[in-house]
Amino acid sequence: xxxxxxxxxxxxxxxxxxxxxxxxxxxxxxxxxxxxxxxxxxxxxxxxxxxxxxxxxxxxxxxxxxxxxxxxxxxxxxxxxxxxxxxxxxxxxxxxxxxxxxxxxxxxxxxxxxxxxxxxxxxxxxxxxxxxxxxxxxxxxxxxxxxxxxxxxxxxxxxxxxxxxxxxxxxxxxxxxxxxx
Amino acid sequence: xxxxxxxxxxxxxxxxxxxxxxxxxxxxxxxxxxxxxxxxxxxxxxxxxxxxxxxxxxxxxxxxxxxxxxxxxxxxxxxxxxxxxxxxxxxxxxxxxxxxxxxxxxxxxxxxxxxxxxxxxxxxxxxxxxxxxxxxxxxxxxxxxxxxxxxxxxxxxxxxxxxxxxxxxxxxxxxxxxxxxxxxxxxxxxxxxxxxxxxxxxxxx
Numbered sequence: 001x002x003x004x005x006x007x008x009x010x011x012x013x014x015x016x017x018x019x020x021x022x023x024x025x026x027x028x029x030x031x032x033x034x035x036x037x038x039x040x041x042x043x044x045x046x047x048x049x050x051x052x053x054x055x056x057x058x059x060x061x062x063x064x065x066x067x068x069x070x071x072x073x074x075x076x077x078x079x080x081x082x083x084x085x086x087x088x089x090x091x092x093x094x095x096x097x098x099x100x101x102x103x104x105x106x107x108x109x110x111x112x113x114x115x116x117x118x119x120x121x122x123x124x125x126x127x128x129x130x131x132x133x134x135x136x137x138x139x140x141x142x143x144x145x146x147x148x149x150x151x152x153x154x155x156x157x158x159x160x161x162x163x164x165x166x167x168x169x170x171x172x173x174x175x176x177x178x179x180x181x
Numbered sequence: 182x183x184x185x186x187x188x189x190x191x192x193x194x195x196x197x198x199x200x201x202x203x204x205x206x207x208x209x210x211x212x213x214x215x216x217x218x219x220x221x222x223x224x225x226x227x228x229x230x231x232x233x234x235x236x237x238x239x240x241x242x243x244x245x246x247x248x249x250x251x252x253x254x255x256x257x258x259x260x261x262x263x264x265x266x267x268x269x270x271x272x273x274x275x276x277x278x279x280x281x282x283x284x285x286x287x288x289x290x291x292x293x294x295x296x297x298x299x300x301x302x303x304x305x306x307x308x309x310x311x312x313x314x315x316x317x318x319x320x321x322x323x324x325x326x327x328x329x330x331x332x333x334x335x336x337x338x339x340x341x342x343x344x345x346x347x348x349x350x351x352x353x354x355x356x357x358x359x360x361x362x363x364x365x366x367x368x369x370x371x372x373x374x375x376x377x378x379x380x381x382x383x384x385x386x
Contacts (some may be wrong), residue, residue: 077210
């Protein structure tokens with residue numbers, strides 16, 4: 001999504017009613033984050049909407065992008081938020097070999113998720129297709145990517161072939177670097 | 182530390198139904214590398230590893246010890262096949278070389294680039310000073326313009342030149358002051374600054 005540098009066009013304030021909706025959506029999507037929502041997104045805070053190309057909207061607080069969303073799809077957290085609250089998001093882990101491809105912006109293939117260094121949740125905690133997941137890396141403390149599951153975690157184990165997770169936001173991409181500017 | 186976290190995460194998942202009742206966890210602070218902006222553990226995949234290492238050693242020695250000690254380096258290679266390792270190393274070396282070359286080119290370009298301070302006549306005895314080319318020195322035109330306005334207590338704005346580049350227009354003849362300011366505050370080498378006086382040319386026409 002953010003392979004190229006993001007050229008933001010304009011920042012607008014979000015209506016408080018819309019902001020409430022966003023808050024609620026985030027809580028629904030990430031139930032684990034719900035107890036922390038007041039820290040991430042204080043009730044009284046004024047969110048800003050930054051529009052990026054290709055119908056991507058960024059939600060920012062104090063010039064810090066917290067969440068982003070493509071059109072009307074699922075809301076996804078910025079990696080800085082993930083680093084602050086790592087245990088609040090569904091997580092999978094990839095092996096070491098895959099890291100450099102992720103940081104280059106590649107899609108995540110199944111074998112990288114099933115090899116010995118990787119970790120998928122057990123069968124009883126199956127993550128369904130289309131869920132926003134955080135991708136951790138073998139031997140690393142911090143997450144390196146945010147993506148959407150292309151198939152459920154059980155299917156990844158079963159098929160072990162093809163595109164497993166869509167790469168939406170990774171360390172060092174346009175969105176990550178945008179904050180530096 | 183990671184163990185404690187994963188167990189906490191597991192507990193939280195178990196109580197997902199009662200998630201609202203779970204006490205909020207405190208935010209974790211993460212250090213970010215000052216060179217490549219990634220968390221330091223990912224520096225090794227970037228193209229500025231050497232610089233990142235130096236930075237970390239200076240700013241966060243304990244973490245540097247943890248990440249770059251020989252034990253850590255050994256354990257890292259554990260699960261990868263030899264072939265993949267070699268391939269990765271080769272790739273990385275190539276990337277680093279490219280990055281180095283790029284930096285060299287940029288430095289050379291910077292050395293060659295000039296900042297122009299122009300004194301332009303407005304009416305008979307009134308001047309504006311135009312500063313062009315500072316964006317080549319990684320300075321934001323907008324903020325510098327604002328700083329000039331504050332420092333010299335005068336009007337200072339960003340204008341588009343005929344060529345389409347942005348320059349700073351400062352009201353009043355401040356060439357000397359701006360010269361000093363650029364060299365002292367912004368660290369631009371004196372050889373890279375050029376003063377031009379356009380007043381005579383204009384009056385002649």
